[in-house]
Amino acid sequence: MGALLLWAGATSAATSVLIWPIDPVIEAEQKAGALWLENRGNEEANLQVRIFAWRQGGFDDQYQNQRDIIGSPPLAKIAPGQKQLIRLTRTGTSPVGQEQAYRIIIDEIPPALPPDTADKPQAAIRFQMRYSVPLFVYGQGLWGKADPSGQRSDAGVGKPQLSWRQVSAQGRSWVEIRNTGPVHARLTDVVMQQGGQSRPLVEGLLGYVLPGATMRWPAPLQASASTALKGRINGGDAAQTIAQGQ
Structure with missing residues (x-):
């Protein structure tokens, strides 16, 4: 189980919210999943929870309103x-053998300013924290994770199928990574190796490539065969x- 810390606040105080798990899924046999929010700060936390459908196109993430997955309570x-449990409920049936991607957007709602300070310039320095948690939902015949209880076969756990190529566009060199597999790929610590050189695309988390999508990042080296x-x-x-494609 993972956890991440959110920090937010106004000029004089801060709240901290612990969120777990950081990689929730709703497996094919499940009607709902769970997300926990815990207030580790010393002031009340007011949070809004929204869930958007997540697609990728034009080498970018795209979010749309949806009603397939409902987060309750929304506030x-x-x-x-x-602590507060956020129940993630599937309202219908997911397509057989497919993974569907969503983003859970959690916004902190700052408290209202006291009337006697609303017109003071220093009171305008306020922060609102937003955090985005990926959610993956599966149809029958496809699993997102191995089952530690052994009640289902690991053979149904989906794996991404990745390939890459270097392209030139907009006066820059890019690494394009394509995913033709049935499930997403979360990419971290990605490096280009050539001769004695090893250069990271970015440090740490590079990003996600959803099924059927192609994403691109600036290339740190000029690639060869x-x-x-x-x-x-x-x-x-x-x-x-990752295999080099055409």
């Missing part, structure tokens, strides 16, 4: 030291080599 008022692209996929312990 959470959490006292210091308390001998260039290798390696990185960790979906939290794997070891780096994998």
Whole structure:
């Protein structure tokens, strides 16, 4: 189980919200999933929870309103030291053998300014934190994760199928990564290796490539036929080599 810390606040105080799990899924046999929010700060946290359909096109993330997955409650008022369960409920049936991607957007709602300070310039320095949590939902015949209880076969766990190429566009060189597999790829610690050189595309998390999508990032090297692209996929312990495509 993972957790991330949100920090937000106004000029004189801060709240911190712990969110877990950071990689929620709704498997084929499940009608709902869960997301927990915990207020680790010393002031009340007011949060708005929204869920958007997530697509990729034109080498960019795209979000649309949807009603397939409902987050309840949509507004959470959490006292210091308390937790709130957000139930993620599937309203219909997901397509067989497919993964559907969503983004859970959590916004902190700043408290109203006291009337006697609303017109003071320093009171305008306020922060609103937004955090985006990926959610993946599966239809029958496809699993997102291995089952630690052993009640279902690991053979149904989907794996991305990745390939890459270097292209020139807009006066720059790019690495394009394509995913033809049935599930997403979460890419971290991705490097280009050529000769004795090893250059990261970015440090740490590179991003996601959803099924059927192609995403691109600036290339740190000029690639050749001998260039290798390696990185960790979906939290794997070891780096994998991504095949070079056409």
